[in-house]
Amino acid sequence: MKKAATLALGILTSVGGFFDVGNLATAAQAGGVFRLQLLWPLLLGTLLVIFLVEMSGRFAAVTRQALPDAIRTHLGFATWLVPFLVLSLVHFLVLGAEIGGICFALHLVTGLPTPVWALPVAALVWLFLWRASFSAIENSTSLLGLLTLAFVVAAWQHRPPTGQILAGMLPTLPHHDPARYWFIAVSLLGAVISPYMFYFYSSGAVEDKWDDSYIGVNRGVSVIGMGFGSLISVGAIVVAAVVLAPRGIQVDDYHQAALMLTTAFPFWGFVLFAASMAIACLGAATEVALSMAYATAQTYGWNWGEDLDPREDARFCLMYTGAILGSALLILFGVDPLKLTLLTMAVNAAVLPFVAIPFLLLMNDRKLLKEHRNGWISNTVTLVVVVLSIVLAIVSIPLLIQGGS
Amino acid sequence: MWNLYSLGLRPLVRTALVVAAASSLACSSKPPKEKLLDTAQTASSWIATLRMTGEQWGANSVPTSFVETTVKAARSELEKEADDAGKSKAPPELRDPFRQIVTEAKDVAKRLSQTAGENDRPGVAREVGLLAALQERLKALQKQNGGESQ
Structure with a gap:
């Protein structure tokens, strides 16, 4: 009974926690410029992230160790150092993008400039992490995140052409602007396969004291939760394709994206957009800040745990405090939140090889995982991720220069 | 070495x-003409954004503060595009009418913000109509010069 409740809650929180600023920005851009043609990177990314998240949860349940901890212990500090530094950079940029998203949502509602909100938002995120327990953070923001289902409802209301949706699920070459097309495709993948997600998930499983008996729950949460979660991103692409593209609006600024829900929900659409953005970004900001603190503490062998008293893991708490403050400074000093988000999503795609390869090595360790180690299907999929991420790493740099400009 | x-x-x-x-x-x-056509696409998108913002304000779907901040963002972007066009080596038959349209769009945007601030609904509807006309002119200019308007 307890497992069923954990599964149900896990699925709900995965759905509610799936959508963040990266998904919003890339989906709005994809739909606004290429209508339904870029649904395929989202589906591909979802399939890959399901496998990665399932593996990281299975690893934590069997070994009771989070990924950075295990990589350091079993592959050595020197092997983990470069992926750790890369992961820290990504954490920092994603956190800045998420804090920027909350600030922009508050700007929409109040009319005050986005940078004005940077420090108050940083204080709010920090206070939330300082005061709340792990399950309270995970469950509250993710359940509130179900508000983002407004994009699915809006997409449904607009009755998009089914044939075009199905056609968009198959990879096709662009009819115009190829550099932009591939840049957005890379960013969509980067938004879905955020490296922080599977590192955070494994630490969360350790926090929740998962053991072998949670392997089924983990599989259900990864497949159903992530699968349904990606529907929200599909909804956002559809809404942008149906509302913005026919009017000739491409999303180069969040003000343009803010109009997405206004035709499906007259009067409430604008408020729903701002609330969805704020909640999705708040949930992701807390997860990313925690993930950065987890990775650092586990890398250096410090005490860690969101449920510990801050006096027992002072360096862990100091880490997320510094990360939140540093990332908020990006927004305070006027970095454009949308540009930061798009840059971050491309970087996400580029760094995947660094974070996926050590993970793949561990998942095949017979001593560690015994009968739960990767089978050929999981290995093939992870290998596809690694090859795909090497290709993405090579193409995302020039695409960033041309397509993202 | x-x-x-x-x-x-x-x-x-x-x-x-x-x-x-x-x-x-x-x-x-990229050749200057293509670069300017890309810039025109961005300008067209901002003009469309202003138009939709005005329409949604008229339908009580967005607050006045949103109109004001969107106009501010759009004007700043259109200003940059007018500057880029001024420095562009693209043919004058594309560059000059484009600058003219962008300058007019900036003025219309300013009036859109003012009329929304004064709760002048017929005034906002008039500016929305002007933005629609500018969007059409820009589309025609892009087509004449071999550009694609999405």
Whole structure:
């Protein structure tokens, strides 16, 4: 009974926690410029992230160790150092993008400039992490995140052409602007396969004291939760394709994206957009800040745990405090939140090889995982991720220069 | 003299760096006309944004503060595009009418913000109509010059 409740809650929180600023920005851009043609990177990314998240949860349940901890212990500090530094950079940029998203949502509602909100938002995120327990953070923001289902409802209301949706699920070459097309495709993948997600998930499983008996729950949460979660991103692409593209609006600024829900929900659409953005970004900001603190503490062998008293893991708490403050400074000093988000999503795609390869090595360790180690299907999929991420790493740099400009 | 080999990089990393650098160089050179047509696409998108913002304000779907901040963002972007057009080496038959349209759009945007601030609904509807006309003119200009309006 307890497992069923954990599964149900896990699925709900995965759905509610799936959508963040990266998904919003890339989906709005994809739909606004290429209508339904870029649904395929989202589906591909979802399939890959399901496998990665399932593996990281299975690893934590069997070994009771989070990924950075295990990589350091079993592959050595020197092997983990470069992926750790890369992961820290990504954490920092994603956190800045998420804090920027909350600030922009508050700007929409109040009319005050986005940078004005940077420090108050940083204080709010920090206070939330300082005061709340792990399950309270995970469950509250993710359940509130179900508000983002407004994009699915809006997409449904607009009755998009089914044939075009199905056609968009198959990879096709662009009819115009190829550099932009591939840049957005890379960013969509980067938004879905955020490296922080599977590192955070494994630490969360350790926090929740998962053991072998949670392997089924983990599989259900990864497949159903992530699968349904990606529907929200599909909804956002559809809404942008149906509302913005026919009017000739491409999303180069969040003000343009803010109009997405206004035709499906007259009067409430604008408020729903701002609330969805704020909640999705708040949930992701807390997860990313925690993930950065987890990775650092586990890398250096410090005490860690969101449920510990801050006096027992002072360096862990100091880490997320510094990360939140540093990332908020990006927004305070006027970095454009949308540009930061798009840059971050491309970087996400580029760094995947660094974070996926050590993970793949561990998942095949017979001593560690015994009968739960990767089978050929999981290995093939992870290998596809690694090859795909090497290709993405090579193409995302020039695409960033041309397509993202 | 040093080269990539002397840096001691592994073959895969070296290849990736060379491909990335070559693609970056190849991507960064576009003819002035094409560059200006890209700029026109962005301008067209901002004019469409202003138009939809005005329409949604008229339908009570967005607050006045949103109109004001969107106009501010749009004007700043249109200003940049007018500057880029001024420096562009694109043919004058594209460059000059484009600058004219962008300048007019900036003025209309300013009036849109003012009329929304004064709760003048017929005034907002009038500016929305002007934005629609500017959008059409820009679309026609893009087509004449071989550009694609999405």
